[in-house]
Amino acid sequence: MEVSGLTWTLTTLFVVGMLLFDFLFHARRPHTPGIRESALWSALxxxxxLAFGLFVLGSWGGHYAAQYYAGYITELSLSVDNLFVFLIIMASFKVPRQSQQEVLLFGIVVSLIFRSALIFVGAAAINAFSWVFYIFGVILLVTAGSTLKEAIGTDDEEESENFFIRLVRGVFHTSDTYDGNKLFTELDGKRALTPMLLVMVAIGGTDVLFALDSIPAIFGLTQEVFLVFTAVVFSLMGLKQLFFLIDGLLDRLIYLSYGLAAILGFIAVKLILHALHQNSLPFINDGDHVTVIEITTQMSLVFILGVLVVTxxxxxxxxxxxxxxxxxxxxDLAEKYLALPPEAAVxxxxxxxxxxxxxxxxMPQIPDHLKSELIENEQHYRDLLKRAHGQHQDFLAQTAREG
Known part of the structure; x- marks a missing residue:
């Protein structure tokens, strides 16, 4: 697949232009996107x-277009899974809803930087050493196992984030309150880190781990650097808008981790089979190629789509x-009610x-065992509903007295 320098330049400029537009016209204007706004931008x-895939189809043919679409769908599904971690981090830092756009955009930019670097490092390693596919395959098998373990286990991610917060605040002079979107503020006459900076550092750190998972996955579907780069970029570009669009659905995708574990495991097997097919390691089949079944891009695309639909x-x-x-x-509704200003309309x-x-x-439709399983802190949940109900009753009583 021959890609001209002009094509690389125009693609890179287009990506940078999209990021600048998003930053200047959305993230720098703190607000909470509505469903309609999020849906329009996500659709765009x-x-x-999808249109870029048609460009690949017209320029290089269906084989490479299928590789691009398989990579894009895989990276997008992994990115959605990453949103769960972003949610935990932002909840730990109590990021104001209107500031979440800027935090997410920062996370996306950091992801692009780390993943772009790993793409070119990975491509160079593959070109020099075909046995790198074995390493990528093992990495994905471990990641698939870890994802499955987290899905059925009891790992407390939120607690680990709280530990991170305690560690940072123990080392640096920090503020407990936000100062708009500022990264530094004045506290007791000293320059202090705001929670906005801390949450960006936390998300940036997790992006490194995400990149280590996603890059081997897409190299298992295509080794064309241009396709790897564009699939990763386009999967990340709309992630911020997708977050606000499916925010209410994220907690309902309770089996997504199982599906992602299956996809990562499948790609790992594909990578190892490919490594065996191109084997040059002397301790495997005396350094000769091993005759094995090769999984085609079309098979990969059908499997990935099928798993995601079922999941x-x-x-x-x-x-x-x-x-x-x-x-x-x-x-959500109880929290929204309690957050209403005193002058809120009747x-x-x-x-x-x-x-x-x-x-x-x-609620009576939900079996008791599901309630106890899904409500993390039952006392907090009951208190939340009680406060919302009590506040509404007080409002009605005050309205009656004034009337």
Missing amino acids: YTSIA VAVSLFSPRGRAMAIIRATE AERTKLNNQLAAKLSK
């Missing part, structure tokens, strides 16, 4: 990614997924209260 970024469908329509949706909705308060009541009416 997805359309650009999402089972997550959304399973009893556990529906229960999670109800519980998450009651928490119609807005009434609407939120009615929505909360409607969701609470569905």
Whole structure:
């Protein structure tokens, strides 16, 4: 696959232009994107990614277009999984909703930098040493096992993030409160780090680990550097808008980790088979190539799409997924009600209260064992609902007295 320097230059300029536009017109204007805004921008970024695949099809043929689409879908699914970790980090730092756009954009830029560096390092290693495929395969097998373990285990990621917060705050002079989107502020006459800077450092650190997982995965689908780079870039570009679009669905994708473990395991097997096919290691088959079945790009694309469709469908329509949706909705609505300013309109308060009541009416449908499993802190959950209900009752009483 021959890619001209002009094509590389134009592609890079286009990516940089998109990032600058996003930063200047969205992230620098703190606000919480609505569903309509997020949906429009997500559709735009997805359309650009799909259209680029058509450009690959027209320029280099269907074989490379299939590689690009397989890589893009895989990287996008891994990126969605990363959003869960971003959620945990931002919740730990209590990032204001209107500032989350800037935090996510920072995470995306850091991801692009780390992954771009690893792409070229990985490509150079592959060109020089074909046995690198063995290493990539083992990395993905370990990652698949770790992903599966986290899905069925009890690893407390939030606790690890809290440990990180305690460590940083023990070393540096930090502020407990945000100062808009500023990274530094004045506290007791001293220059202090704001939580905004701390959360960006935390997300940047996790991006390094994400890159170590994602780059071997896509090299298992294509070894064309241009396709690897563009698939990674386009999977990350729309991640911020996708976050706000599916924020309410993230907790419902309860089996996504199982699907990702299957995809990573599949690609690992594909890599190892490819390494055996090109084997040059003297202690394997005396350094000769091993005759094995090669998994085609078309087979990879069908498998990846099939696993994702089944995973999402089972997550959304399973009893556990529906229960999670109800519980998450009651928490969100209660928090939104408690966050209302004193001057909030009667119609807005009434609407939120009615929505909360409607969701609470569905709670008896949830089996007790699912409630105890899905509600992490039952006392906190009950107190949250009680405070929201009590605040609405106080509001009604005050309105009656004034009337």
